[in-house]
Amino acid sequence: MKEKKEVSKPFVIVLLITIVFLAVFCVREYRRISRLDLINAYKERFAQEVGEHRGPLGAKDAVLVASWMTFGYVNMIFKLPPEYLQNDLAISDGGYPNVSIGHYAKTHALDQKLFVVAAQKAVAAYFATTTAQ
Amino acid sequence: MTAFVSTFLxxxxxxxxxxxALIVASSALILPLPTNIVIVAAGAFASQGYLNLTGVIADAIIANIATDCIVFYFCRHYAERIFDRWIKKWDGKFMAIERRLRTYAFGTVFLTRIAGPFAPYVNFVAGIIGVRAAVFIVADILGNALAFLFFASAGYFLGNYWQDFTNDIWIITAAVVVAFIAYLAWKIVRKRKD
Incomplete structure (x- = not known):
């Protein structure tokens, strides 16, 4: 059977005083930074950064295209027309768009790195064309 | 991105x-797969609308808990009969984790859900030594929920640029594993000194 450890009274009193002191300190600090509008500024900055990370991808993001991505995924994240990459890269595979870029290059004896670069260029070209129009 | 991780993505x-579900379950069973990276990536795919964040988290949690519970149940009822010879041969070699499991079952199961690579081994030992099923299941649910919630949410907030942080994910995972090993080693050293 476990023995119950007795907690000393002075320890409890010191602990309570510390908690009260910290609570008062936190409330005062919160009011101070609220007056300076720091919280709202940080909220806005955070929302902006999250928004940038989750916003639609554009021409500058074409470098993100990687060999593990499927054509369908690339179409989806860049909002490309479904047949755009198929036509631009002359893809004849019946599995399109549910095939990864790397796997397609491998099965069609293409240089994987060069094919990924070609896909990146195709994506960038799409945005260049649509912007020009 | 390594070819190994790329295949899973x-x-x-x-x-x-x-x-x-398959990757998480295989990892929970025994295979050392890059589950954390996959979950962060799935969170990022959810932020792009390719997957659903709640679906990713629920899927991973359910797959992991189901596998953990199956292994635990199997070891509790059948392991001793099937692996009798090996268990006797290994007896005493896994005492550190066994002793911890007997004394702090909840904490050990909970922590090893977060320090991934140890989880399959702890499931196995917990089943054999007969940790209470309720304790195992509650710790398993809480640990897995916390780990998957953290990694999937991280991927969701990193969004399109999650790939820039893959090294950090490896570092976080390695840090947790090293901290867990150091904690175990410290416990063993202290026990020996006593």
């Missing part, structure tokens, strides 16, 4: 929730 893009 393509797999997730092609088979979505089934792939996540």
């Amino acid at each position: 393509s797999f997730v893009l092609l088979y979505k929730y089934w792939a996540i």
Whole structure:
């Protein structure tokens, strides 16, 4: 059977005083930074950064295209027309768009790195064309 | 991105929730797969609208808990009969984790859900030494929920640029594993001194 450890009274009193002191300190600090509008500024900055990370991808993001991505995924994240990459890269595979870029290059004896670069260029070209129009 | 991780990412893009469930379950069973990276990536795919964040988290949690519980149940009822010879041969070699499991079952199961690579081994030992099923299941649910919630949410907030942080994910995972090993080693050293 476990023995119950007795907690000393002075320890409890010191602990309570510390908690009260910290609570008062936190409330005062919160009011101070609220007056300076720091919280709202940080909220806005955070929302902006999250928004940038989750916003639609554009021409500058074409470098993100990687060999593990499927054509369908690339179409989806860049909002490309479904047949755009198929036509631009002359893809004849019946599995399109549910095939990864790397796997397609491998099965069609293409240089994987060069094919990924070609896909990146195709994506960038799409945005260049649509912007020009 | 290594070719090893890339293969799993393509797999997730092609088979979505089934792939996540399979990777998580295989990892929970024994295979050392990059589950954390896959879950962060799945969170990022969810932020792009390719997957659903709640679906990713629920899928991973359910797959992991189901596998953990199956292993635990199997070891509790059948392991001693099937692996009798090996268990006797190994007896005493896994005492550190066994002693911890007997004394702090909840904490050990909970912590090893977060320090991934140890989880399958702890499931196995917990089943053999007869940790209470309720304790194992509650710790398993809480630990897995916390780990998957953290990694999937991280991927969701990193969004399109999650790939820039893959090294950090490896570092976080390695730090947790090293901290867990150091904690175990410290416990063993202290016990020996006593």
